[in-house]
Amino acid sequence: MVEISAMKTAVITGAGSGVGLAVAVKFVNEGWNVALIGRREEALHETLAKCGGDTNRVLLCPGDVGVLADVERIAKSVLAKFPTVDCLVNSAGTNIPKRKLEVLSAEDYQKVIAANLNGSFYTVQAFLPAMRKQNEGTIVNIVSDAGKQANPKAGAAYICSKFGQNGLTQAINLEEWEHGIRACSIFPGDINTPLLDRRPVPPPAEARKRMLQPDDLAACVWLVASLPKFVGIEEILVRPLGNKTS
Numbered sequence: 471m472v473e474i475s476a477m478k479t480a481v482i483t484g485a486g487s488g489v490g491l492a493v494a495v496k497f498v499n500e501g502w503n504v505a506l507i508g509r510r511e512e513a514l515h516e517t518l519a520k521c522g523g524d525t526n527r528v529l530l531c532p533g534d535v536g537v538l539a540d541v542e543r544i545a546k547s548v549l550a551k552f553p554t555v556d557c558l559v560n561s562a563g564t565n566i567p568k569r570k571l572e573v574l575s576a577e578d579y580q581k582v583i584a585a586n587l588n589g590s591f592y593t594v595q596a597f598l599p600a601m602r603k604q605n606e607g608t609i610v611n612i613v614s615d616a617g618k619q620a621n622p623k624a625g626a627a628y629i630c631s632k633f634g635q636n637g638l639t640q641a642i643n644l645e646e647w648e649h650g651i652r653a654c655s656i657f658p659g660d661i662n663t664p665l666l667d668r669r670p671v672p673p674p675a676e677a678r679k680r681m682l683q684p685d686d687l688a689a690c691v692w693l694v695a696s697l698p699k700f701v702g703i704e705e706i707l708v709r710p711l712g713n714k715t716s
Contacts, residue, residue, distance in 0.1 A: 477527070479503040479552040480695070483535050483593055484562030486513030488663030489612055492684035493559050493691050495520055498528065500692065505529040505548045505555075507562070507593075535562050535589030536581075545596035555600045557695045560590040560635070561612040561687075565668050569625025579627040586631035590638055602649045608695045609653040611639050612687065615707065618657045623669070643704060652702040654694045658682055659709035682710050 480497045484490035486508035494504050498521040506514045511532040521528050529551050533540035548555065564585040566578045590611055601607030616624035617632025624632075635655070642653035660666075662678040673681075686708070694703050 477501060477503045478556040479505065479548075479554055480557040480559060481505045481507065481548055481555055481593070481597060482559045482561060483507040483589065484560075484612075485517050486510050487517075488561070488665065489661065489684045489687045490559070490561040491517045491520065492688040493561060494528075496685075496688040496692050497557075497695075498522060498524075500696075502556075503527045503529075503552050505531050505544075505552070507531045507533060507535060507544055509534050534585075535560075535593055536584030538592050541589075541592040541596050545593075548597075549600055554604055555597045555607065557608045557610065558593060558597050559610045559612070559691055560593060562586075562589050563612070563614075563631075563665065565625060565628045565665060567668055567670050569627065569670070571626050574626055579630075582625075582627035583631050583634075586628065587634040587638070590635050594638065594642065598646065598651070601651050602646070605650040606699055607649075607651040608699075609639070609642055609651065610691050610694050611635050611653065611655050612691075613639075613655045613657050615657045615659050615709065617655070618707065639704070643702065647702075650699060652699070654703050655705050656687065656690050656694075657705065657707045658687055658690075661687060680710060682708065 480502050482490050482494050485494050485506035494517055497504050506517055508514050514530045518528050531544040533544050613635050614632045616629050617636045620629045639653045639655040660681040662681045662683050666672055690706050
């Protein structure tokens with residue numbers, strides 16, 4: 471049996487459902503430790519169960535990534551338990567039903583920016599020092615194809631947050647390569663996750679079957695993280711083939 475201290479560690483935001491949950495299960499199955507970050511503690515316990523229930527290898531970190539104090543507290547607990555942080559996956563995100571500019575409120579705009587963009591920045595800043603110290607690390611930002619080309623269904627706040635998130639990826643690659651740290655933006659099309667329920671008109675079950683599934687994104691994240699450390703994938707654009715809604 472491999473000692474816990476000898477295993478690599480992934481920190482995953484939005485780990486209570488959707489892509490974050492799928493990424494957590496994938497990394498545990500590949501032999502990594504994982505730290506699960508999410509706002510709903512009960513959802514993190516469900517993810518823990520799907521990861522096998524081993525609390526030696528899986529750390530629950532309830533908190534809101536859009537709140538700096540929460541991220542700082544979580545980072546301390548993660549670094550106290552695991553000797554390294556080898557991969558950070560920013561998959562937490564949100565959107566709102568009233569998303570068009572004519573109905574978008576300043577409060578809802580700030581809520582989306584806080585979760586999608588500020589949360590990614592806070593977690594990156596929290597774990598970069600540990601990655602610099604070990605001279606190695608991978609950061610994966612789950613963006614959206616709306617962060618590469620705006621689309622009418624995403625809404626202005628979401629689009630702004632996702633373009634910013636991709637800019638953060640580019641900044642990491644510009645500034646941190648000399649410390650052995652690489653970053654990737656993954657731009658998925660429609661994914662069958664609970665976030666779809668926040669659309670003004672949620673898509674029906676039949677349409678969701680033709681979308682990307684969370685496991686598809688987990689496979690992309692694993693590809694980025696598992697390649698040799700001198701190999702960097704800066705962008706992945708992934709869409710469901712033949713899905714007219716994407």
